[in-house]
Amino acid sequence: MTKIVLTNVTLNYPLYVASNMSIRKALLELFISNKGINKKSTVNHITALDDVSLTLLPGDRLGILGDNGAGKSTLLRVIAGIYKPTSGNINVEGRISSLLDIFFGINMDASGRENIIIRGILLGLSRHDITKISEKIIAFIDIKEFIDYPMKTYSTGMKMRVAFAISIHVTANILILDEWLSVGDKGFVKKA
Amino acid sequence: MNEIICGLNDFIKALKRPDLWFYMAFFDMRMKYRRSYIGPWWETISSSLIIAVLGFLWSKIFAMDITLYLPYFAIGFIVWSFIVSQINEACEIFYLHQNIILNVKIPYHSLLLRLAFKNVLVLLHSLLILIPIIIYTVGLKLIFLFSLLGFAILLINLVFLSLIVAIFCLRFNDTKFAVGNLMQVVFFTTPIVWMPSLLRGRSWVLDYNPFYHWINMIRDPIISYNVPHHSFFISLGTIFFLACMSFYFLGRVERRIPFWY
Numbered sequence: 001m002t003k004i005v006l007t008n009v010t011l012n013y014p015l016y017v018a019s020n021m022s023i024r025k026a027l028l029e030l031f032i033s034n035k036g037i038n039k040k041s042t043v044n045h046i047t048a049l050d051d052v053s054l055t056l057l058p059g060d061r062l063g064i065l066g067d068n069g070a071g072k073s074t075l076l077r078v079i080a081g082i083y084k085p086t087s088g089n090i091n092v093e094g095r096i097s098s099l100l101d102i103f104f105g106i107n108m109d110a111s112g113r114e115n116i117i118i119r120g121i122l123l124g125l126s127r128h129d130i131t132k133i134s135e136k137i138i139a140f141i142d143i144k145e146f147i148d149y150p151m152k153t154y155s156t157g158m159k160m161r162v163a164f165a166i167s168i169h170v171t172a173n174i175l176i177l178d179e180w181l182s183v184g185d186k187g188f189v190k191k192a
Numbered sequence: 193m194n195e196i197i198c199g200l201n202d203f204i205k206a207l208k209r210p211d212l213w214f215y216m217a218f219f220d221m222r223m224k225y226r227r228s229y230i231g232p233w234w235e236t237i238s239s240s241l242i243i244a245v246l247g248f249l250w251s252k253i254f255a256m257d258i259t260l261y262l263p264y265f266a267i268g269f270i271v272w273s274f275i276v277s278q279i280n281e282a283c284e285i286f287y288l289h290q291n292i293i294l295n296v297k298i299p300y301h302s303l304l305l306r307l308a309f310k311n312v313l314v315l316l317h318s319l320l321i322l323i324p325i326i327i328y329t330v331g332l333k334l335i336f337l338f339s340l341l342g343f344a345i346l347l348i349n350l351v352f353l354s355l356i357v358a359i360f361c362l363r364f365n366d367t368k369f370a371v372g373n374l375m376q377v378v379f380f381t382t383p384i385v386w387m388p389s390l391l392r393g394r395s396w397v398l399d400y401n402p403f404y405h406w407i408n409m410i411r412d413p414i415i416s417y418n419v420p421h422h423s424f425f426i427s428l429g430t431i432f433f434l435a436c437m438s439f440y441f442l443g444r445v446e447r448r449i450p451f452w453y
Contacts, residue, residue: 013451014448014451016451016452021363021364021365021452022364022365022366023364023366023367026363026364077294077450080295080296080297081297082293082294082295082296082297082450083447083450083451084447096297098295098296098297099295100294100295101291101294101295103291104291104292104294104295104296105291105292105295105296107223109223109226110219110223114219117215118216118219121211121212121215121216122212122292122296122298123296124209124296126209126211127211127215
């Protein structure tokens with residue numbers, strides 16, 4: 001059964017900045033911290049998600065609202081399995097199609113037709129499966145001969161149509177969308 | 193141990209989705225040469241030029257018969273180009289595919305496999321110059337099949353090595369400069385331009401150099417109709433070692449990689 005269950009999920013988001021990404025710092029830490037002088041980690045953390053629990057069952061749609069930096073995208077990334085929570089459990093059953101960034105996997109030098117295949121594969125379909133449904137997607141996009149032109153020649157609206165059409169044709173049980181409201185007129189954020 | 197299993201899982205998942213690397217490698221190749229008239233044949237042209245000019249020059253410097261030196265240098269150089277592009281491009285690979293890593297969960301190994309197969313495609317274009325050289329100078333023998341086996345072993349080695357490089361380059365920006373520099377040193381310390389016989393007994397320079405064994409197991413069957421068992425065994429050993437290392441590192445940092453951007 002398709003479901004998403006988060007229990008007491010907490011995520012401390014490590015903030016890596018140039019100074020604590022350096023190899024010198026890491027080496028120093030490696031040798032010094034072993035002697036117990038400086039055990040404190042030099043990486044600052046932000047608690048992006050604090051004790052989040054939720055259950056989503058088939059048919060549920062969840063919209064997440066919040067200020068910038070509130071942790072909306074982080075929560076979606078946790079559900080998508082990209083960020084692993086610091087503590088708590090996450091149980092997701094079903095095939096996820098996560099679309100956090102509209103133009104993810106799109107190569108602007110490639111044609112719309114090629115991008116359908118590429119993105120389909122990245123979303124977890126086999127090349128065979130995506131090729132089978134590609135005609136349907138092309139019909140849905142409906143931009144005529146432009147489908148064979150490089151995507152950089154497209155207007156913004158056409159680019160979005162391509163990106164959007166691929167995503168909704170990839171059959172998934174769970175669809176994660178981040179700030180996609182501006183694309184389709186149907187402002188759905190998540191469909192389970 | 194848990195880390196190694198975690199890394200191994202990632203590798204198995206990558207193998208289960210060949211479209212992610214095999215098909216994508218063709219796509220990358222197509223994109224690289226789009227809008228170029230000569231396209232991937234530039235690979236053939238540029239390696240031909242280097243092999244012809246340097247092969248001729250160095251055979252004079254080393255006072256060697258060109259029919260002996262040319263195949264030796266050509267094979268070594270083409271295999272080296274393959275190795276060096278895999279390692280150097282691995283430095284940037286996680287940045288290049290940032291957009292994928294932050295949007296979908298795909299096995300990290302698939303990115304390196306994708307890179308490796310793209311480099312295999314590049315190498316195939318160079319074969320167009322290499323094969324005639326081999327046929328004219330040493331002929332064709334069944335024993336050359338060992339070179340193919342050797343190449344497969346090299347390929348697996350490089351996938352694991354380049355994953356380690358990719359992880360370190362993402363985490364520590366300094367690594368990519370060090371890697372570039374190190375690869376140049378390796379080029380000059382590995383017998384590609386010069387022959388091992390010039391070492392006159394100081395063979396430890398070769399014994400501890402895995403790059404020598406990787407190249408040797410491909411080159412030796414063709415040059416001297418001889419299967420270098422020693423190099424094959426060492427290269428299988430390095431697969432084991434590099435696989436364990438890369439699984440371990442990946443398993444250790446897998447959950448942190450998305451935060452490193």
